[in-house]
Amino acid sequence: MRQFTEFKARCAPGKLPGAILSPGHSLANYSHTDSDNGGANLNEKPNSDLLRASVSARLDESMDALRTILNAPRNEDAIFREYSAGNLRVCAVYIEGMADETKIGEFVLHALKAGGGAEDGAPPEERLRRSMLEIAQLSEVTEYAEAVQMILSGMTCLLADGAGEALMLETRNYPHRGVEKPTNELVVNGPQEAFNEHLRTNITLLRRYVQSPELICEKLYVGTGVPTQVALVYMRGVASEELVAEAKRRLMCIQSPTVMGAGEVQQLIEDRPFSLLPQMLQTERPDRAASCLTDGQIAILVENSPYALIAPATFFHLIHASDDSFLRWQYASAIRIIRVLGLLISLMLPALYIAMSVFHNQLIPMALLTSIAESRANVPFPIVVEVLFMEFSFYLLNEAGLRTPTQIGSAFGIVGALILGQTAVSASVISPILIIIIALTGLGNYVIPNYELGVGLILYRLMLIAFSAALGLYGLMIGMFLIVLHLCSIRSFGVEFFAPMSPRRRHNPDLLLRLPVWMQKRALFYAKRDSWLHQEARA
Amino acid sequence: MRTRIPGRSEALPTIVAAMIMRMYWGLSLDFQYPLNAAWMCPLVGLAIYLPFAFALRQASLIGDSSPWENLAARVPAPVMGLTAAGFAALLIYDAAAAAGLTAISSNILALDDVSPLLLLIPLALVVFCAVRTGACALGDSARLWLRMLPLFSVIILLVQLGNYKLGWITPILGGGIADILSGGIYCAGCMALTSLLWLLALPDRHKGGLLPWAALAAAVTSAVMFSQQMLIPTMTRTDFTIAARIDLILNNGRMTLSPQIVLDVLWFGNMLHLISAEVVAAAEYLRTILPKLPIAPLAAACALAVCGVSAASGAWVKSDPLIVLNLFAVLGAALALLLLTALLGKRGARA
Numbered sequence: 031m032r033q034f035t036e037f038k039a040r041c042a043p044g045k046l047p048g049a050i051l052s053p054g055h056s057l058a059n060y061s062h063t064d065s066d067n068g069g070a071n072l073n074e075k076p077n078s079d080l081l082r083a084s085v086s087a088r089l090d091e092s093m094d095a096l097r098t099i100l101n102a103p104r105n106e107d108a109i110f111r112e113y114s115a116g117n118l119r120v121c122a123v124y125i126e127g128m129a130d131e132t133k134i135g136e137f138v139l140h141a142l143k144a145g146g147g148a149e150d151g152a153p154p155e156e157r158l159r160r161s162m163l164e165i166a167q168l169s170e171v172t173e174y175a176e177a178v179q180m181i182l183s184g185m186t187c188l189l190a191d192g193a194g195e196a197l198m199l200e201t202r203n204y205p206h207r208g209v210e211k212p213t214n215e216l217v218v219n220g221p222q223e224a225f226n227e228h229l230r231t232n233i234t235l236l237r238r239y240v241q242s243p244e245l246i247c248e249k250l251y252v253g254t255g256v257p258t259q260v261a262l263v264y265m266r267g268v269a270s271e272e273l274v275a276e277a278k279r280r281l282m283c284i285q286s287p288t289v290m291g292a293g294e295v296q297q298l299i300e301d302r303p304f305s306l307l308p309q310m311l312q313t314e315r316p317d318r319a320a321s322c323l324t325d326g327q328i329a330i331l332v333e334n335s336p337y338a339l340i341a342p343a344t345f346f347h348l349i350h351a352s353d354d355s356f357l358r359w360q361y362a363s364a365i366r367i368i369r370v371l372g373l374l375i376s377l378m379l380p381a382l383y384i385a386m387s388v389f390h391n392q393l394i395p396m397a398l399l400t401s402i403a404e405s406r407a408n409v410p411f412p413i414v415v416e417v418l419f420m421e422f423s424f425y426l427l428n429e430a431g432l433r434t435p436t437q438i439g440s441a442f443g444i445v446g447a448l449i450l451g452q453t454a455v456s457a458s459v460i461s462p463i464l465i466i467i468i469a470l471t472g473l474g475n476y477v478i479p480n481y482e483l484g485v486g487l488i489l490y491r492l493m494l495i496a497f498s499a500a501l502g503l504y505g506l507m508i509g510m511f512l513i514v515l516h517l518c519s520i521r522s523f524g525v526e527f528f529a530p531m532s533p534r535r536r537h538n539p540d541l542l543l544r545l546p547v548w549m550q551k552r553a554l555f556y557a558k559r560d561s562w563l564h565q566e567a568r569a
Numbered sequence: 570m571r572t573r574i575p576g577r578s579e580a581l582p583t584i585v586a587a588m589i590m591r592m593y594w595g596l597s598l599d600f601q602y603p604l605n606a607a608w609m610c611p612l613v614g615l616a617i618y619l620p621f622a623f624a625l626r627q628a629s630l631i632g633d634s635s636p637w638e639n640l641a642a643r644v645p646a647p648v649m650g651l652t653a654a655g656f657a658a659l660l661i662y663d664a665a666a667a668a669g670l671t672a673i674s675s676n677i678l679a680l681d682d683v684s685p686l687l688l689l690i691p692l693a694l695v696v697f698c699a700v701r702t703g704a705c706a707l708g709d710s711a712r713l714w715l716r717m718l719p720l721f722s723v724i725i726l727l728v729q730l731g732n733y734k735l736g737w738i739t740p741i742l743g744g745g746i747a748d749i750l751s752g753g754i755y756c757a758g759c760m761a762l763t764s765l766l767w768l769l770a771l772p773d774r775h776k777g778g779l780l781p782w783a784a785l786a787a788a789v790t791s792a793v794m795f796s797q798q799m800l801i802p803t804m805t806r807t808d809f810t811i812a813a814r815i816d817l818i819l820n821n822g823r824m825t826l827s828p829q830i831v832l833d834v835l836w837f838g839n840m841l842h843l844i845s846a847e848v849v850a851a852a853e854y855l856r857t858i859l860p861k862l863p864i865a866p867l868a869a870a871c872a873l874a875v876c877g878v879s880a881a882s883g884a885w886v887k888s889d890p891l892i893v894l895n896l897f898a899v900l901g902a903a904l905a906l907l908l909l910t911a912l913l914g915k916r917g918a919r920a
Contacts, residue, residue, distance in 0.1 A: 386830075389679035393830050501691060503830070504675035507837035508691050512698055514713060515845075519706035532712040533578060 075255070081175040089119050089191035096123050096187070099178050108181075115142035118154055119191040128184035130203030137164045138186065138199060155193040163188075167200035179257065202230070207336075209235065214481060215315050217353035224314045229333040232316070233261055236329070236338075239320030240265070244562075248278070252295065255287030260295065261331040263319075263338075268326050268553075268561040276523055277328050277341065292335035301521050306489050308482040309522035311343035318352045326557025342525035342556050345517065346541050349373065351479035354544050363543040369477050370542060376474030377487050380417050381494035381506050383467050387413050389502030401463070408458040414499040416460045420468045421495075423450050425488065428472075525556050574635065574853070576773030579708030580766045581782055586711040587763040587846035588786035589793075590839035591663075592756045594670060596794055598814045603752040604803045606743025608794035611787040613749060614756025617897065618787075621761050622780040624904045628768065629778075631911060637768045637857065643911035652903055653854040656765050659896070660851035661871070663762055664844050665878035668692045671840045672879070674815045678833060686880050692844065693872040699845035700852045700868035704766070707849050711842055721831050726796070728828040733799040743803070756787070758896030763843075765900070766850040769857075848875060 075081070077099050086092045093110060100108040100123075111122040111134075120142060122134060141164040159168055171177045177187050177196045184202030209231065212224035225232045233247055244266045251257035260281060264274050280299040289295055292312060300309040313319055319329045319338040330339040340347070349369060354362040386393050387402060394402070409416065427446045454460045471491070478484040490513055497505035520527040530537035535555035539545035553564035575583070592614070596607045603610055625636060632639030641649050672688035680688060699707055743749065760783055767779050801817060819832055848871050855867060 385679075390830070390833075501675065501688075502679040503833050504671075504678065504680070504688075504837055505691065507834060507841065508695055511695060511710070511838070511841045511845075514710050515698060515702050515706055518709035518713070519702040526709060528709055528713060531716070532582075532709040534712070 081173070081178065083174055084172050085174060085177065085189070085194060085196045087192055087194045089121060089189055092189045092196070093121050093123075095174055096178070096181075096189075099174060100181070111139070113139055113142060118142075118157070120158070121189045122186050123181055123189065124186040124201065125181060125184065128182070128204045129186050129201040133165070133201045133203065134186055134199075138188065138201075141165075153193060154190040155195050155197055158188065158190060158193075158197055163197070163199070165199045165201070169198045170195040171198055172196075179251070183259065206231070212314050215313065215318070215352055215479065217351070217356065219356040220353050221315070221317045223316055225316060225319075225331075225336045225338060227334045227336055229259055229261060229331055232331045232336075232338070233263070235316040236263055236320055236323070236331075239316055240323055244268070245323070250278070250281055252281055252284045253287060253289040254285060258289045259333040260289075262328060263323065263331060264328040265323050265326070265563070268324065268557055268563045269328055270326065270556065270558045273326075273328060273342070273523060273556065277330065281330070289332070290334070292330070292332040292337045292339050295330060295332050296339050301523070305516070305520055306486040307345075307517065307520070307527075308348070308480075308486070309341075309343060309520060309527070311340040311347050311480070312337045312482065313340060313352075314338075315352050321355065322347075324563060325554050326561065342522040344522065344525060344530075345528050346531070348480040348483040349478065350540075355547075359544050359546045363545075366542060366544060369479070372474035372477035373487065374474075376471050376478070376484075377491055378494060378506070378510070379467055379471050379474070380421065380491060381498040381509070383464075384413050384417060384495060385498040385502045385506050388499070402461070405461040405463055409461050410458070411460075413464075414495065416464050417467075417495060420450075420460060420464055421471075421492070424468055424472055530555055575704035575708050575766070575770050576775070577767070577770045578773050578775040579705045580770035581708070581775060581779070582711035582715050583704065583708045583842070583846045583849075584764050584766055584779065585782050585786045586715055586839065586842045588760050588783065589790050590843040591667075591759040591763050592787070592790040593793055593839075594667070595755055595759050596752065596790075597797070597818055598670065598811055600752060600755045601804075601814075602744045602748040604743035604748070604805065605738055605740060605798060606749050607752060608738075608791050608798055609743075609749050610752030610756045611790040611794070613753025614760060615784055615787040617753050617757035618760045618783060619780075621757070621764075621897070621901050621904065622778070622783060624901070624908050625764065625767055626778050626780075628904070628908055628911070629772070633772070635769050635771045640768075640907045640911045641857075644907055645910075648907070648910065650858050652907060653857045655903065656900075657851040657854040659762060659900075660765065660847045660854070661874050662878060664696070664847035664851070665875045667840055667844045667847070668696075668875050669879040670811070670815070671837070671844065673812055674819060674836060674840075677812055677816050678819060689876040689879055693876045695841055695845060696848045696872040696875050697868045699849055700871050701864060704769075704849045704853060707842075707845055711846070714838060714842055718835070721835050722793075724831050725828045725835075728831075729796075729800060733796070735799060737800075737802045738795070738798050754897055756790075758898075758900070760786070761897050761900040763846065766846065766853070768904075769850070769853050844875070848872075 080095055080099055083095065086095065093112075097103070097108075097110065102108040102110060107126045107128075109122075109124055109126050111124075113120050113122065122138060124131075124134065142158075155170065159170075171180065172195050177198065180198045181187050184204055186199040186201040188197040188199055190197070206228040207226045209223050209226060211222045215224075223235060225235065236247075237245060242265065246264055246266050248262045250260045250262060252260050262274070262277055262281065264277075277299075281295075284295070284298045286294070286298060289298070296308070296310050296312065297303055302309060311322070313322075314337050316338075319340060322340045323329055327340050327342060330341070332339075349366075351365075351369070354366060357365070391399060406413070411419070424446075427450070451465055455462050455465065475484050475487065478487065493513070494506060494509045497509035499505075501508065517527050518532065526533055529535050531541055536552055537554060538550040538552050540550055551564065553559065553561050557564070592611050596603070596610055601607070628636035628640055632642060634642075637649075668689060669685070671692060672685040675688050676683065676685050764779055764783065797818070804814075804817070819836060820829060852867055852871050855871075856862060859867075
């Protein structure tokens, strides 16, 4: 794998890592100055001194500190529940709606009451942890910053008088969407589950598919102002260590104050943000993500995003669909060929039509040429104007259909067919043959399983239309050459965009044709060489 | 993004694609003396090219880096600099000739109202982008293109299957053995010029040499010339202009126009790869002389140079057969001199 040279330039040397929090790090550790910004102090976060402080052994002090940080009582969601268990004073701090109050009542407060009498001379936090609390998961924190972060995520903070630590109890239970069917990656045969906005659920879905102790899930926080939790998932011994390290490094380099979803994370860490095609794969299917993990790729899950980001992603990952693996190899191969042809039609058909109609009439059979000429006889606009008008209308309909409520969304099909199609032809605004061209182009776009690739191809298509309108086939070839050249220069986490076809790398017979599953035994070129997973498969 | 030095596995497809096209358009348009026997010239050229390939191999064996770096470690810097400048100039000149031909061909095909000079502007963009993206990306693009060539060739063959006339190959020796030999030298010069990128290529996964692939390029070109000869009877007129010859090739001789779109795609695709390959190689040689030169100005300079040289001759730049005939001798002598100096220098160090 090549060096990750392109991304280095975006993370200035000497800059401390951005908003990364692993469980051992503190939110208050962003106390660095931006030397590139004339030494401006970036610590404008409120109560930053308090955040950096350690949890006080005095309960009243700790409660006051947390009240200040959480803006209680103005912030009415922040609940402070004081309690006495024998001679032990405790206070449970949680956010209403984020924490499960039933769990707090039963497994914390009730448990405290039941175990409140025994004293064995151990520190209060030790007594609470060992013998009094009945909660499943429990951890200690020593700084207010960590405690606040966990409280905001739904955990309950238990402060005890005399304890120099805060106990963080797993009580998260907030409303979220359940596991539903995928909406954008539909398959005929195959699982019908999709990721949702709950990070824990998404990780669990992956674990169901990859039941291996080597499936590693590292949790991080990104966002210097408002942290968002991110999970980096990979298979140890299958994914290359350099890839995992690079992914972590890029996540650590994120300097954005807020990161609201997987899309933003992708834009912040991909190699070429100005390229029209994506360099990471977004998938809403856990089975697809699990398959990528076993191939040696990494997955990044982001809280509040129902997508996983997969890297490295090549052109072939973007044109493969989930059900290619679920169908027999003959059907999958045939469908892939159709998909590739659809892609080429989507990219080149309008430009080819313009080139041949305007510049290379001699290449069109006489009967068709006559038909085209007759149909265009009353159209006052040049072909390129017709094509652009129809392209714009098609995608206007498309976008409108996405944004309208479902109840009237189906009406757009009728609007599109009747008004834009039939009426435009009757009014001699466009020629009938162009309807066929645009329809085929649209269909070709819709067979592409990756949404970002489809939108990128639209933009490339417009570029090719411009080239062919100016220079005919010559312009079309120049446009295609420039596009292919650009795509060949793209890397995704060090992996060339058209690999393993160009440059040639070791791969399974699963690029354009998908040969039988039993022939897919090799470790892929971006995976760790001689990984334990593929050695066993070879054996 | 800076241009990166290509590895051998990346330089190889670029060189093969450039070799095929350079020999093809040279024999079809530039050097027509072999007449019907033009298909033999690439094979003869391969035989003549063997010493050059051997010299390239020796240059790669005398060190662990690219042949150019290996030579640079042993040859005085001014000599290397002058040689690099000479190579770059030859490559730019040839690229300018190819650019002029491309502009003329687009003029003939469709844009007959447009000045060929203006048609050089898109090529300037191509050259600029090729140098900016670098030899590695160009190599990957060439590899994809080479994978598509068999498909296009099969389409053309199938469509024209009924139109081949074996009789148009005769007389077998065409213009005579002397002309075949001259054509072979011409082809050897084309192969030598296009394989200059190999000198700069770093060792990588590709363990073999250039020669097998040069042989493949020669065989493919020979096959293409052979099939073309069976479709287009040889014109012995001496007043046939290049434009007329291009028209004959791209309009498929006397045959049906149905495969013309594929021919046009092949023609322009190959020409763009050839021009890019030569300019990228020239840029890499210039970078050996001026390593601190940023890529964007270098790319712009190459684009201007190619289009300027092409336009200076009124867009009718044609690679002078005399120059190309001597090309092999010039390049071969330059490489031999460098190699000799390197080997003597090594011996001198030992003494």
